[in-house]
Amino acid sequence: GENVEQHPSTLSVQEGDSAVIKCTYSDSASNYFPWYKQELGKRPQLIIDIRSNVGEKKDQRIAVTLNKTAKHFSLHITETQPEDSAVYFCAASISNNDMRFGAGTRLTVKP
Amino acid sequence: DAGVIQSPRHEVTEMGQEVTLRCKPISGHNSLFWYRQTMMRGLELLIYFNNNVPIDDSGMPEDRFSAKMPNASFSTLKIQPSEPRDSAVYFCASSLGRLNTGELFFGEGSRLTVL
Numbered sequence: 001g002e003n004v005e006q007h008p009s010t011l012s013v014q015e016g017d018s019a020v021i022k023c024t025y026s027d028s029a030s031n032y033f034p035w036y037k038q039e040l041g042k043r044p045q046l047i048i049d050i051r052s053n054v055g056e057k058k059d060q061r062i063a064v065t066l067n068k069t070a071k072h073f074s075l076h077i078t079e080t081q082p083e084d085s086a087v088y089f090c091a092a093s094i095s096n097n098d099m100r101f102g103a104g105t106r107l108t109v110k111p
Numbered sequence: 112d113a114g115v116i117q118s119p120r121h122e123v124t125e126m127g128q129e130v131t132l133r134c135k136p137i138s139g140h141n142s143l144f145w146y147r148q149t150m151m152r153g154l155e156l157l158i159y160f161n162n163n164v165p166i167d168d169s170g171m172p173e174d175r176f177s178a179k180m181p182n183a184s185f186s187t188l189k190i191q192p193s194e195p196r197d198s199a200v201y202f203c204a205s206s207l208g209r210l211n212t213g214e215l216f217f218g219e220g221s222r223l224t225v226l
Contacts, residue, residue: 032213043217089154098167099144099215101154
């Protein structure tokens with residue numbers, strides 16, 4: 001099955017700086033790559049996703065890039081704010097099923 | 112729609128007892144997933160169903176764990192007998208499966224503590 005690795009496990013940035021989280025996946029058949037944000041004590045919620053026919057997608061301050069050849073994808077958050085502090089999970093799946101998550105990155109944005 | 116509904120939200124039990132976690136997916140969703148979340152292992156996929164049929168249960172830790180989906184609106188995850196290492200937050204999630212964008216909608220989770 002799919003194996004997703006995520007780095008770093010923790011990330012601390014100053015408010016206003018950018019944050020980058022990277023993931024790699026093992027199954028070249030994976031074609032859907034979502035990112036979830038989980039605030040403390042809450043459920044994970046989708047913040048952005050990308051499909052394998054697209055190299056980059058942006059939504060306001062967040063963007064995701066995908067390199068299919070290298071089998072890695074990244075989340076970029078610009079102009080970070082304290083409310084961006086959370087655990088972020090990347091995931092990969094084939095045809096929206098069998099969603100496998102990375103281990104998570106705990107992002108702390110210091111005011 | 113009220114979203115994915117899980118019960119109980121919190122369960123404290125003693126080792127050896129049976130635990131049953133329940134999930135009601137979003138109406139119309141045809142895929143249902145059970146995940147376990149711990150600090151050490153993150154979000155682990157235990158099992159997922161498509162159209163009420165178990166597709167992949169390779170993530171189920173051992174025979175003490177079982178899951179059923181008797182109809183499109185209800186699923187259970189059972190642990191019998193429970194052990195302290197089963198303590199975790201168990202999330203149920205549903206999606207439209209292959210027919211949609213792929214977003215998983217998670218329930219609030221069931222926090223299980225086995226003493």
